[in-house]
Amino acid sequence: xxxxxxxxxxxxxxxxxxxxxxxxxxxxxxxxxxxxxxxxxxxxxxxxxxxxxxxxxxxxxxxxxxxxxxxxxxxxxxxxxxxxxxxxxxxxxxxxxxxxxxxxxxxxxxxxxxxxxxxxxxxxxxxxxxxxxxxxxxxxxxxxxxxxxxxxxxxxxxxxxxxxxxxxxxxxxxxxxxxxxxxxxxxxxxxxxxxxxxxxxxxxxxxxxxxxxxxxxxxxxxxxxxxxxxxxxxxxxxxxxxxxxxxxxxxxxxxxxxxxxxxxxxxxxxxxxxxxxxxxxxxxxxxxxxxxxxxxxxxxxxxxxxxxxxxxxxxxxxxxxxxxxxxxxxxxxxxxxxxxxxxxxxxxxxxxxxxxxxxxxxxxxxxxxxxxxxxxxxxxxxxxxxxxxxxxxxxxxxxxxxxxxxxxxxxxxxxxxxxxxxxxxxxxxxxxxxxxxxxxxxxxxxxxxxxxxxxxxxxxxxxxxxxxxxxxxxxxxxxxxxxxxxxxxxxxx
Ligand code: FAD
Ligand code: SF4
Numbered sequence: 482x483x484x485x486x487x488x489x490x491x492x493x494x495x496x497x498x499x500x501x502x503x504x505x506x507x508x509x510x511x512x513x514x515x516x517x518x519x520x521x522x523x524x525x526x527x528x529x530x531x532x533x534x535x536x537x538x539x540x541x542x543x544x545x546x547x548x549x550x551x552x553x554x555x556x557x558x559x560x561x562x563x564x565x566x567x568x569x570x571x572x573x574x575x576x577x578x579x580x581x582x583x584x585x586x587x588x589x590x591x592x593x594x595x596x597x598x599x600x601x602x603x604x605x606x607x608x609x610x611x612x613x614x615x616x617x618x619x620x621x622x623x624x625x626x627x628x629x630x631x632x633x634x635x636x637x638x639x640x641x642x643x644x645x646x647x648x649x650x651x652x653x654x655x656x657x658x659x660x661x662x663x664x665x666x667x668x669x670x671x672x673x674x675x676x677x678x679x680x681x682x683x684x685x686x687x688x689x690x691x692x693x694x695x696x697x698x699x700x701x702x703x704x705x706x707x708x709x710x711x712x713x714x715x716x717x718x719x720x721x722x723x724x725x726x727x728x729x730x731x732x733x734x735x736x737x738x739x740x741x742x743x744x745x746x747x748x749x750x751x752x753x754x755x756x757x758x759x760x761x762x763x764x765x766x767x768x769x770x771x772x773x774x775x776x777x778x779x780x781x782x783x784x785x786x787x788x789x790x791x792x793x794x795x796x797x798x799x800x801x802x803x804x805x806x807x808x809x810x811x812x813x814x815x816x817x818x819x820x821x822x823x824x825x826x827x828x829x830x831x832x833x834x835x836x837x838x839x840x841x842x843x844x845x846x847x848x849x850x851x852x853x854x855x856x857x858x859x860x861x862x863x864x865x866x867x868x869x870x871x872x873x874x875x876x877x878x879x880x881x882x883x884x885x886x887x888x889x890x891x892x893x894x895x896x897x898x899x900x901x902x903x904x905x906x907x908x909x910x911x912x913x914x915x916x917x918x919x920x921x922x923x924x925x926x927x928x929x930x931x932x933x934x935x936x937x938x939x940x941x942x943x944x945x946x947x948x949x950x951x952x953x954x955x956x957x958x959x960x961x962x963x964x965x966x967x968x969x970x971x972x973x974x
Contacts, residue, residue, distance in 0.1 A: 492597050493522040500815040504786055507670045507754055510812060511575075514604040516556070523551035526596045529588055534598060537586035539931030540567045540639075544583060544598055551601055560609040561616065563602060568642040569635065569681045569930065571610065572664060574603025575673050577927045578806050610680055617688055624648035626944050629713040631698045631885065634662020635926045636719035636917030638682065639933030640940075641690045647941050651689075652713075654696040659750060662721055664926065666750040667742070669780050671787070675749070699885035704892075708912050715912050715940045718900065719933060722918035724882040728772065728875060732829025737764045737837035741773070741781040741876035748784050766790045766872025770840045772826055773876030774803035779810060781874045782818045792818045793868060797825040797845050797858045821868065823847070825860065829873055840868045881919060889913075897922065905949075906936030914940060 496512045497503075503510050514522065526548040534544045542563050550559035563570045579585075579599035587595035609615055628644050630637045633655035641651045659665050661678045686692060696702065698720075707713045725740030727733055744763070752759035769790035771782040778794055786792045794813070796803060800822055803810060814820065823845040830839040844864035847856035881898035893901040893909035899920055906914040916932025918924060938949035 489521055489525055490594065492525075492594050493518045493600075495597070495600050500812075500817075503671065504816040507787055509674055510671050513607060514600055516554070516604075516608070519551055519556070519601055519604045520554060522597050523548045523601055525589075526552070527588070533586040533588060534583045534596070535586075537583040539582070539927045540934055542567050542583075542602075547605070548596065548598070548601060551605060556605045556608040557612070557614040557616075559601075559605040560614075563605065564618075566934075567930065568639060568684065569926075570602050571606035571677045572635075572673065572681055573927055573930075574599050574601075574606055575677075576664075576668060578925060580806070580808070582927065610677075615684065617684075618646060620646060620689065621648040623650060624945060626650070626714045627652070627712060628940060629654060629707045629711070629716045630719065631704075631716065632656075632662060632719040632721060632917075632919075633660030633682070633692065634719055634721050634917060634929060635664065636721075636929035636933040636936075637662070637717065638685060639930040640717045640719065640914075640916070640937045641933075642685045642688065643934055643937035644940065645685070645688050645690050647937070647945075647947075649944075650691075652691040652693060654693050654698050654702070654707075656695070656697040656720075657750065658694050660692055660694065662719075663723075666746045667777070667780070669745065669749055669784050670754075671783065672780065697884070699888040704885070704889045704910075704913060714944055715914065717906070717933070717936050717940070718885065718908075718913065718915040718919060719917045719929070720882065720885055720919045721929075722879050722881050722899070722923050724880045725875065726878045726880055728826060728877060730826060730828055732831055732837070733875075735829055735831040735835055735837045735873075737766065737871055738829060738873045739764070739875070740879075741771070741777045741874050742879060744781055744874050745777070745784065748788075754784070754788060763788075764872050766870065768868075768870045769793070769872040769874065770795055770826075770868055770870040771874045771876055772796075773878070774798065774805060775876065775878070776805045776809055777878075778874075778876035779805045779813050779818075781876050783813050783816060785872065785874065786813075786816055786818055790872065793821050793870075794818060795821045795824050795826055795840065795842060795868070797823065798855065799823060799847060802855045823858065825858065827865070830867065837871055837873050838869070840870050840873060842866055842868060879923060881922075904935065905939035906932055907939060 528545045532545045547559045547562040583598045584595040589595045627650045630641045630653040633653050645651045660682045664678045725742045747753045747763045751761040753761035753763035765788045769785040769792045772795045774796040782792045824842045826842050828841040832838040844861045845858040848859045851857040891910040900915040902908045902915045902920045906916040914936040916936050917929035942949045
């Protein structure tokens with residue numbers, strides 16, 4: 482007889498700040514597992530022979546292997562196992578939509594209790610960092626080739642890390658004064674603390690990646706100059722899709738109207754939420770309207786709420802069609818954000834000082850499915866009404882910024898202005914690869930990282946003749962159906 486504890490059935494919940502408390506601060510909402518919680522959760526994993534969870538991960542983290550190490554209490558070893566394929570585990574553990582990736586593929590998903598892979602990933606990465614256990618991989622001899630990476634977002638950082646580990650001299654050119662891309666300027670502190678992003682970027686710098694900040698490629702240097710007089714053998718473009726879209730309704734020029742991109746950049750990157758300690762102006766609305774239904778809208782709404790506003794999210798479709806993660810919608814509602822669903826803005830109203838005073842909207846109902854497969858919202862006649870607002874944040878999406886692409890002859894674009902690239906990131910221009918949001922439209926952190934990885938392998942094959950692994954569906958075991966690379970798409974709102 483053994484007195485071993487029976488395996489727990491349900492997921493170990495993760496403690497988090499109380500909604501009322503967290504609505505007034507910028508500290509992280511979930512508090513993370515303790516070592517005991519992590520072990521208990523890891524012990525639920527049955528170590529499947531054919532681990533379908535790995536299929537759901539765009540960078541193929543060895544999930545059962547790292548979970549086994551967690552169950553044995555070997556936390557630092559578990560992080561190193563993850564880092565074999567993912568250099569940013571503390572970030573991915575926090576912001577990846579695991580519920581539609583690895584956790585959706587877990588054998589326990591159908592029973593409604595998949596292993597909490599993301600929470601475990603976050604726990605081990607935090608444990609390694611907080612206990613000063615970070616180890617750097619031994620790098621091979623330099624191979625004499627140089628690669629330039631444009632953009633220090635997740636796609637560029639991943640390509641840089643992988644190429645550095647393959648012996649390349651890697652330089653990242655980043656337009657902002659801080660690296661991280663959306664991780665730094667878009668996702669708020671209460672979801673992803675910036676010191677964590679800084680430390681994960683520092684891991685790459687310690688490995689040898691060179692970072693050149695305040696370098697706007699297309700303005701301060703062109704791609705052709707990088708490949709020509711600057712002597713780079715290849716360039717990877719990972720500049721994201723940060724150009725805000727506008728609604729095209731009257732009133733968008735009033736004071737107190739922001740794109741989510743500008744609002745979040747001011748708050749996150751330029752620390753407006755710490756005013757006056759940081760000298761960044763930002764309108765603090767009493768009544769705030771955020772238009773949109775994605776993660777960006779949730780981040781903008783929850784930021785405005787923490788800055789003292791009564792916040793309403795105005796979305797033209799129904800709740801089930803909101804593209805944001807369920808967890809984010811749930812957190813926003815718990816904190817006091819109001820959802821105005823099936824509501825569409827038609828005009829921003831202003832006062833005598835040309836500042837926002839309200840939002841004229843109409844009610845919508847759902848009709849037949851449109852090209853995105855979702856029911857088309859149709860305006861209900863005579864349903865105009867006004868929502869009082871002194872701050873308006875437009876979060877209906879973002880597109881490709883033409884600054885770099887316009888200055889790069891020979892680079893083919895699609896009809897939305899995104900770069901045409903194959904699944905390995907190869908573009909129409911010799912020596913140039915691209916990946917992440919600038920190819921797919923706004924997707925996810927892990928998909929951008931997957932694109933950076935693929936491009937690194939392809940660059941290595943091209944420059945050094947080392948064949949990349951066959952990741953086609955045919956090369957997988959018969960009983961393992963993996964996701965194909967992300968499809969090119971126009972972001973929906
Ligand atoms: P980015 O992260 O956009 O990075 C591009 C970098 O390139 C930036 O640093 C930019 O300054 C730099 N750059 C641009 N032009 C130039 C130039 N000409 N020269 C030099 N540098 C340049 N995804 C998730 O998985 N989970 C989430 O919870 C989530 N939340 C999000 C919240 C917000 C507010 C936003 C905006 C996005 C969110 N996403 C989320 C999406 C995710 O962040 C992106 O898909 C991902 O960051 C794309 O990575 P990337 O490397 O392609 O580009
Ligand atoms: Fe563990 Fe689920 Fe992966 Fe199986 S599918 S190895 S149970 S995480």
